[in-house]
Amino acid sequence: xxxxxxxxxxxxxxxxxxxxxxxxxxxxxxxxxxxxxxxxxxxxxxxxxxxxxxxxxxxxxxxxxxxxxxxxxxxxxxxxxxxxxxxxxxxxxxxxxxxxxxxxxxxxxxxxxxxxxxxxxxxxxxxxxxxxxxxxxxxxxxxxxxxxxxxxxxxxxxxxxxxxxxxxxxxxxxxxxxxxxxxxxxxxxxxxxxxxxxxxxxxxxxxxxxxxxxxxxxxxxxxxxxxxxxxxxxxxxxxxxxxxxxxxxxxxxxxxxxxxxxxxxxxxxxxxxxxxxxxxxxxxxxxxxx
Numbered sequence: 001x002x003x004x005x006x007x008x009x010x011x012x013x014x015x016x017x018x019x020x021x022x023x024x025x026x027x028x029x030x031x032x033x034x035x036x037x038x039x040x041x042x043x044x045x046x047x048x049x050x051x052x053x054x055x056x057x058x059x060x061x062x063x064x065x066x067x068x069x070x071x072x073x074x075x076x077x078x079x080x081x082x083x084x085x086x087x088x089x090x091x092x093x094x095x096x097x098x099x100x101x102x103x104x105x106x107x108x109x110x111x112x113x114x115x116x117x118x119x120x121x122x123x124x125x126x127x128x129x130x131x132x133x134x135x136x137x138x139x140x141x142x143x144x145x146x147x148x149x150x151x152x153x154x155x156x157x158x159x160x161x162x163x164x165x166x167x168x169x170x171x172x173x174x175x176x177x178x179x180x181x182x183x184x185x186x187x188x189x190x191x192x193x194x195x196x197x198x199x200x201x202x203x204x205x206x207x208x209x210x211x212x213x214x215x216x217x218x219x220x221x222x223x224x225x226x227x228x229x230x231x232x233x234x235x236x237x238x239x240x241x242x243x244x245x246x247x248x249x250x251x252x253x254x255x256x257x258x259x260x261x262x263x264x265x266x267x268x269x270x271x272x273x274x275x276x277x278x279x280x281x282x283x284x285x286x287x288x289x290x
Contacts, residue, residue, distance in 0.1 A: 008226075008229065009225070009226040009227070009228065009229030009230040010226065010230055010234070010238065011226075012222045012223070012225050012226030013222070013223055013226035013227070013230065013234075013235045013238045013239070014238055014241065015219075015222050016219040016220070016222040016223035016226065016239075017219075017238055017239050017240075017241035017242045017245075018241060018245065019214055019215050019218060019219035019222070020215065020219050020239070020242040020246075021241060021242045021243075021244070021245035021246045021248075021249060022210075022215055022245075022246075022249050023082070023091075023211065023215050023242075023246065024082050024087025024088075024090065024091060024246045024247065024249065024250045025087065025246075025249040025250045025252070025253040025254055026207045026210055026211050026215060027041075027079055027082045027083065027087075027211065028082065028083065028087065028250060028253075028254050028256070029203070029204070029207050029253060029254065030200070030204045030207045030208060030211075031196075031199075031200065031201075031204055032193075032196040032197065032199075032200065032204065033080075033083065033188075033193050033196060034076070034079045034080030034081075034082070034083040034084070035076060035079075035080065035184055035187060035188050035191075035193060036188050036193050036194065036196050036197060037079050037083070037208070037211070038075055038076040038078075038079035038080070038180065038184055039076075039180070039181050039184035039185050039187075039188055040181075040197065040208045040211075040212070041075075041079070041208060041211040041212045041215075041216065042072075042075055042177040042178070042180035042181045042184070042212070042216075043177070043178070043181035043185070043212065044208065044209060044211070044212020044213055044217075045173075045174075045177040045211075045212040045213070045216040045217050046174050046175075046176075046177035046178035046180075046181060047178075047212075048212060048213050048216075048217035048218075049170055049171075049173055049174030049177065049217060049220075050174060052170035052171065052174060052221075053168075053170070053171045053174050053175075054168045054170075054171050055171070057167065057168035057171060058167045058168055058171045058172065058175070059167065061164075063160055063163045063164055064164060064167075064172075064175075066156075066160055067157065067160040067161070067164065067172065067176060068175065068176065068179040069179075070153055070156040070157050070160060071153075071157055071176035071177070071179060071180055072176075072179060072180040072183040072184065073149070073150075073153040073156070074094075074150055074153030074154050074156070074157050075153075075177075075180050076180065076183075076184060077146050077147070077149040077150035077153055078090060078091075078094055078147070078150040078153075078154075080143075080146050081093070081094075081143045081144070081146040081147035081149075081150055082143075083143070084140070084142050084143030084146060085140045085142075085143025085144050085146075085147060086140070086143075086247065086250070086256055086257075086258045086259075086262055087246050087247050087249075087250035087256060087258075088243070088246060088247035088250070088258040088262050088263070088266050089131055089134075089140070089143065089144055089147060089258065089262050089265070089266075090143065090147045090150070091242065091243045091246045091247075092127070092131075092243050092262075092265060092266035092269050092270065093127075093128065093131060093144060093147035093148055093150070093151050093265075093269070094147060094150045094151045094154050095151070095154075095240075095243055095269055095270060095273055096124050096127070096128060096148070096151040096269055096273075097151050097152075097154040097155035097158055098120075098121070098124070098155070098272075098273055098276050099121050099124045099125060099128075099151075099155075099272070100151060100152050100155040101155045101158065101159065102117065102118075102121045102276075103121075104155075116279050116280065117276075117279075117280055119275070119279075120271075120272040120273070120275035120276035120279060120280075121272060121276065122272070123268050123269075123271055123272035123275065124268065124269045124272030124273060124276075125272075126268050126272075127264075127265040127266065127267070127268030127269035127270075127272065128148065128265070128269070129265075130261050130264050130265035130268060131144045131147075131261065131262065131265040132144060132145075133261060134259055134261040134262060134265070135259075135261070157176075169224055170220075170221070170224065173220055177212075177216065223235070223239075236277055237274065237277060240270060240273070240274065243266065243270055244270075247266075
């Protein structure tokens, strides 16, 4: 019975990772700017989670307020990066979150930068260097830089979700997505970008609904259910399906091909993240919280 329960948890996390992996292609398919897509996607996701909100199980704190600020940073920068560079670049660079956590903890003296801890992070840092050396002009470099911001934002969100682990997780996710919409909608209204929503065709609106309701909403419900029966380490490893398949869907749907630098950079970053998860299982490996 225990084996069956663990097996079902594994499959739930696999399904969640498969849904997450479709984000790059779906974001690129929507004919609107990144801020518009991020605002609409998060509003829909926040509304999907409304039935799961348990206000009495979340206490107001500075950590909660910080999460409401950092989640919009992560979500918006990831969507914008996906629009400006390849899907592979955006998702792989976002997975550098453990590197930023490691650097912050090392600078604060919280952990000792031993070879066991540092080696995987050096590999991830090398991956970032490859992305920044990518011989592409304009939008790709700009997108790669924004993707680094999304990686830093992802790191902050991971730390804050861990700090709030005693609170109701689905309530936190709903509030985070609604906060993102609350931050972004005034911006896109002020800049006139909101008009792009009126110009979307049926396919664009279906993609936005899919991104909010399934790629974020259903995926996180499946992931949280799966974590009840499998370890965070195993879930983190399974979640690497996302950056592997993300560029595959982008190629199938949008005919997008990453560069050789992009592939090498992604391999270096994901190799470093995977090595860190197994060499330092008690450390700050990636746990998907988007």
